[in-house]
Amino acid sequence: MATGTRRETEQLERVVVRFAGDSGDGMQLTGDRFTTSSALVGNDLSTFPDFPAEIRAPAGTLAGVSAFQVHIADRDILTPGDAPDVLVAMNPAALRANIGLVPAGATLIVNVDAFDERSLAKAGYSSNPLTDNSLSAYRVYEVPMTSLTQEVCKEAGVKPRDAERSKNFFALGLVSWLYTRPVEPTLEWIAARFGANPTVAEANTRAFRAGYHFGETAELFTANYEVRPAPFEPGEYTQITGNQALAWGLLAASRLAGLPLFLGSYPITPASDILHELSRRKEFGVRTFQAEDEIAGVGAALGAAFGGCLGVTTTSGPGLDLKSETIGLAVNLELPLIVVDVQRGGPSTGLPTKAEQADLLHAMYGRHGEAPVPIVAPRTPSRCFDAAIDAVRLAVTYRTPVILLSDGYLANGAEPWRLPDLSALEPIDPAFASEPNHVDPDGTPKFLPYVRDPQTLARPWAPPGVPGLEHRIGGLEKADLTGNVSYDPENHEAMVRWRANKIAGIAKTLPDVEVDHEDGAELLVLGWGSTYGAITAGVRRARARGLKVAQAHLDFVNPFPLNLGEVVRRYPKVLIPEINLGQLSRLIRAEYLVDAQSLNKVQGVPFRAGEIEDAIVKLIGGAR
Amino acid sequence: MTAIPVTTRKDWASDQEVRWCPGCGDYSILAAVQMLMPELGVRRESTVFLSGIGCAARFPYYMNTYGLHSIHGRAPAIATGLATTRPDLDVWVVTGDGDALSIGGNHLIHALRRNVNMTILLFNNQIYGLTKGQYSPTSELSKITKSTPFGSLDTPFNPISLALGAEATFVARTHDMDRGHMQEIFRRAHDHKGAAFVEVYQNCNVYNDGAFEKITSRDARSSMLIPLVHGQPIRFGAEGERGVVQRPDGRLEIVDVAEVGEDALVVHDETRDDPGLAFALSRLAAGPYEPTPIGVFRAVERPEYGEEMSRQIVRAQERLGVGDLDALLRSGSTWTVE
Numbered sequence: 001m002a003t004g005t006r007r008e009t010e011q012l013e014r015v016v017v018r019f020a021g022d023s024g025d026g027m028q029l030t031g032d033r034f035t036t037s038s039a040l041v042g043n044d045l046s047t048f049p050d051f052p053a054e055i056r057a058p059a060g061t062l063a064g065v066s067a068f069q070v071h072i073a074d075r076d077i078l079t080p081g082d083a084p085d086v087l088v089a090m091n092p093a094a095l096r097a098n099i100g101l102v103p104a105g106a107t108l109i110v111n112v113d114a115f116d117e118r119s120l121a122k123a124g125y126s127s128n129p130l131t132d133n134s135l136s137a138y139r140v141y142e143v144p145m146t147s148l149t150q151e152v153c154k155e156a157g158v159k160p161r162d163a164e165r166s167k168n169f170f171a172l173g174l175v176s177w178l179y180t181r182p183v184e185p186t187l188e189w190i191a192a193r194f195g196a197n198p199t200v201a202e203a204n205t206r207a208f209r210a211g212y213h214f215g216e217t218a219e220l221f222t223a224n225y226e227v228r229p230a231p232f233e234p235g236e237y238t239q240i241t242g243n244q245a246l247a248w249g250l251l252a253a254s255r256l257a258g259l260p261l262f263l264g265s266y267p268i269t270p271a272s273d274i275l276h277e278l279s280r281r282k283e284f285g286v287r288t289f290q291a292e293d294e295i296a297g298v299g300a301a302l303g304a305a306f307g308g309c310l311g312v313t314t315t316s317g318p319g320l321d322l323k324s325e326t327i328g329l330a331v332n333l334e335l336p337l338i339v340v341d342v343q344r345g346g347p348s349t350g351l352p353t354k355a356e357q358a359d360l361l362h363a364m365y366g367r368h369g370e371a372p373v374p375i376v377a378p379r380t381p382s383r384c385f386d387a388a389i390d391a392v393r394l395a396v397t398y399r400t401p402v403i404l405l406s407d408g409y410l411a412n413g414a415e416p417w418r419l420p421d422l423s424a425l426e427p428i429d430p431a432f433a434s435e436p437n438h439v440d441p442d443g444t445p446k447f448l449p450y451v452r453d454p455q456t457l458a459r460p461w462a463p464p465g466v467p468g469l470e471h472r473i474g475g476l477e478k479a480d481l482t483g484n485v486s487y488d489p490e491n492h493e494a495m496v497r498w499r500a501n502k503i504a505g506i507a508k509t510l511p512d513v514e515v516d517h518e519d520g521a522e523l524l525v526l527g528w529g530s531t532y533g534a535i536t537a538g539v540r541r542a543r544a545r546g547l548k549v550a551q552a553h554l555d556f557v558n559p560f561p562l563n564l565g566e567v568v569r570r571y572p573k574v575l576i577p578e579i580n581l582g583q584l585s586r587l588i589r590a591e592y593l594v595d596a597q598s599l600n601k602v603q604g605v606p607f608r609a610g611e612i613e614d615a616i617v618k619l620i621g622g623a624r
Numbered sequence: 625m626t627a628i629p630v631t632t633r634k635d636w637a638s639d640q641e642v643r644w645c646p647g648c649g650d651y652s653i654l655a656a657v658q659m660l661m662p663e664l665g666v667r668r669e670s671t672v673f674l675s676g677i678g679c680a681a682r683f684p685y686y687m688n689t690y691g692l693h694s695i696h697g698r699a700p701a702i703a704t705g706l707a708t709t710r711p712d713l714d715v716w717v718v719t720g721d722g723d724a725l726s727i728g729g730n731h732l733i734h735a736l737r738r739n740v741n742m743t744i745l746l747f748n749n750q751i752y753g754l755t756k757g758q759y760s761p762t763s764e765l766s767k768i769t770k771s772t773p774f775g776s777l778d779t780p781f782n783p784i785s786l787a788l789g790a791e792a793t794f795v796a797r798t799h800d801m802d803r804g805h806m807q808e809i810f811r812r813a814h815d816h817k818g819a820a821f822v823e824v825y826q827n828c829n830v831y832n833d834g835a836f837e838k839i840t841s842r843d844a845r846s847s848m849l850i851p852l853v854h855g856q857p858i859r860f861g862a863e864g865e866r867g868v869v870q871r872p873d874g875r876l877e878i879v880d881v882a883e884v885g886e887d888a889l890v891v892h893d894e895t896r897d898d899p900g901l902a903f904a905l906s907r908l909a910a911g912p913y914e915p916t917p918i919g920v921f922r923a924v925e926r927p928e929y930g931e932e933m934s935r936q937i938v939r940a941q942e943r944l945g946v947g948d949l950d951a952l953l954r955s956g957s958t959w960t961v962e
Binding site: 036039040042185229232233234235236237238239240248251252255260262264281282283284285286287289291292293295296299300301302303304305306307308309311325326329333419420422463464465466467468469470471472473474475476484485 | 638640667668669670671672674677684685687688689690691692693694695698701702703704705706707708709710712713730731734933936937939940941943944945946947949950952953954956957958959960961962
C-alpha cells in the first residue's frame, strides 16, 4: 500500500484525536491501535480511554458512548490533551456526547450512514446536526463508513451485518492516512489478533485499507498531516498502561526480593487487569488467587506473607473498605503486605470506570486504632512500575502493609516507556530470621518475634519452617519483645508508639521532594498521583505567560519526604490541585500549618492543563 | 532433612497460661490435640495453627508451634494463602460456630469447595461465649439468650449438612467428652489431603451448659451416639440393638435391628462419591437430644487446590521456560531511539 500522496503533507507539532462510538463499536481498540502506530513513529503520546461502566448500554444512546482520546506530539507532552483537534463520531450519540469537548475550528469526521432518523432520535437530536447548520463552527467530513465497509467486505463474502462490525477499522484506516501513520504494524496486528477467524481478519483488513484509500483518493481532505518523532532520550521504548506497568513492577519486585509472588484478589473495575495480567504469568512462579470476596483476597495475601511470600492484593475503593480490618491486622502483625488501590469515583459504587483521587484519606485513616501505613502514589502510567517496586521495598524492609494508590486514569492510560535496565535495580533483602535472637537468663536460646531493628524499628520476619523460631502472633495487643498477649496499659502505648515511629521513620530514607523552582516564584503548585501531567502542563503554560511558578509532586504521601515542610513554607502561596474535594490539602494544612489553597474537580475526568493554568493566573496573575 | 524428633505432649504446649473458663470443653480438646501431635509424625516448626476470633480462637497461643490468631471469621481465607504457598506445612484452623458459620461463613464454604489443604476444627457450643452469651447460628430455634430475650427466630445451621453442601471432601463429627474418639477423628482429618472439616460438640459450661449432655454424657452415649464405621452396618445401643435403615423414598430411619434383621441396615460408606446418603445421615437427628451420628460422614479424594496451583506453574515453566522479565518487557511493540 502506498503511503505517499499527491497532496501536500503538513507538519504538525501535536494533535489530539478522539474516537467516539457505541460501547460495542470497538473504539477502545481503534484508539489503542492508533496509539501504537504513533508510538512506533516515535511520537510522544498520552491516552485517555473514557468508557461507561455498562458493558453494552443500549446501542445508539448517550449512556452507551465509549471514547478514546490520544494526544500525539513531536515533543514531550504530559496530558491526553485538553481538547480534541479531531473527533471521530461513529453515530449521532457519539457526536452529541462529545461535541461539548471540541473547540470551534476543530475537525469532525462522522459516519454519515449512522445519522438516520431513528439514531438521531435515540441520541436526542430533534434535527440532523449535519444539515441544520449547528456544526458550522467545525470542519465536518461526512464519510459513509458503514456502507463503504460493507461494500469492500461483500467481495470477500462477508455478510453486511458482520461487515458492519469492521467499520471501526475503516475509521482507523482513514485517520491513519490523515496523520500518515504506518499501515504495516496494524495489518500485522490484525493478522495476528484475528488469525483464528480468517473471515473477520479479512473483513478488518479490507475495512482498514478502504479507510486509508478513501482518505487518499476521496478529494474530501485537502491535506494530510505528519507529526514527527519527539526527541526522546536514547533507549528502547514500549507503550505501556498503568495497570500493566504495575503488574510488571510486582514481578520485578518479586524477583528483586527473591520472594514468590502471591496475588489474592477479587475482580473489581478498574483494577482487574492487574489480576488478569499476573494470572497469565505463571512461568514467573506467580500464584494468583481469585478469592470469594475482597476480604478473602487480602486475607490470603496476608497468609502468604506470613508464610514468607510477597503477598499482594489489588482492588478499588469499595474493596479497600472491605479490606480495612485485615490491613489493620497486618499493621499489628507487622508483616509485609501490598495493597494496590486503583481509585475510582466514590462513594459506594460511585463511578466504576472513572478516575478520582478518592481514597487518600481512606488510605491514611481508614482503620480503627492508630494504624499508620506508608502510601505510595505513582504519577504516570509508566511510573506504576517503579511505584510497585518502591511499595515492596518499604513493605519488606519495614514489615508493614503499604498502600499503593493508582487510579482509573493511570490504570488505563498509556504512554511511551523507556525500558529500565533491570540489572541496575537494587535488590530487596527479606532478611528472614534464621536463628534465636535472645538468650534466657538460664542460657536457653529463644526467639522473640517483637525485637526491633534499631535502624528501621522493624521486627523479624520468621516464616514457619525454622526449628526454634516457633512463635504465635495475632491481632491482640502484644507485649513488647515477646509478642505475648498483653493488656498492660503502658505496654499498649509503647507498642502504639513503636508502630507509629516505625512508619514515620521511613521519611529518613525517602528522597527529598524535588522542586521545579523558578527564581521569584511566589506560588508553589503541589500535587500527588495522576494529576502530574495536567499540573506540569498548566505550570508550563503559566510560565509561558511570564508567571513565576514553582512545582513539586509527591511520589510518597505517607510519610511525607523530610524536606516537604521547608518546601511548602518557602513560597507565599501554595496551590494543591486534586481530583477530589481536597484530601492532600487537608494533610498539608494539618501537618505544616500553611494556608494551602485547594483546586478541586470531581467529575471523573482528569484536570485539563487549561484549568490548572487558569487557577494559577487567578492566584498570581496580577503580579506578572 | 533430619529425622523427625521424638516428642511428648509437653513439647507441643506453649509457655502461655491457658485462660479458658474452668470446666470449659476447650481444655479437653486442647489436651487431645497436644497428646495426638507426637503420634502424627510431624515437626513443630512445620505446624501452624490459625484462628479467627472467639473462645476457640485462643487455641494457637497454647500450641508450641507457629501460630496466627487473626480476625473474626477470616482464618480459612488467611490459611488459604499460607497453605497454597507452603505445601510443606501442616495447616490447622481452629474456629467456633460464630466464627465459622456466621461472620466467616463465606470463607468456610469456599475453602471447603476448593479443597485447600487444611484441617478445620469447628468447636460448636451453640452459643457466643467470648461476647458473653448471645445466640449463635447453631443455637436451637427459640433459644432465650441476652440478645434474644423473647426467643431466637433463626433456624440453626447443621454444620455437617453445610459442609457436605459446600462440596467438602472430608466431613466428620466428634465431641469433647471422648478423647479417644477426638484423637481418632483428628488423626483422620490431619491425614486427609485437602480440606478436612471436623465439628466438635463442645460444652460451654458458663453460657450454654449441658447443650450436648443428652447425647454425650457417659450414660447416654451408647444409646444416643451412632458411631459411623466405614464398611459396617450403622447400628448403636449397648448391644448394637438399634440401627439405621433406608426407606424406599430415601429417608433414613432408626429401627430395632431385631425387627428388620442386620442385612437391612445401611452399610456406611464414607467414600461414596454421591454425598446424598451422608447428607441424610447428617439430618438423622433434629438436634443433640436425639440419636446422633458421630465419626466420619465423608472422606473422598479430589485434587488439592494448592497442588493444582503449583502444577499450573510447573507446566507453564516446562512450556515456556522460567519467566524472563527482560523478554516480557519487550513482548509488545518496541522501538529504539538512537
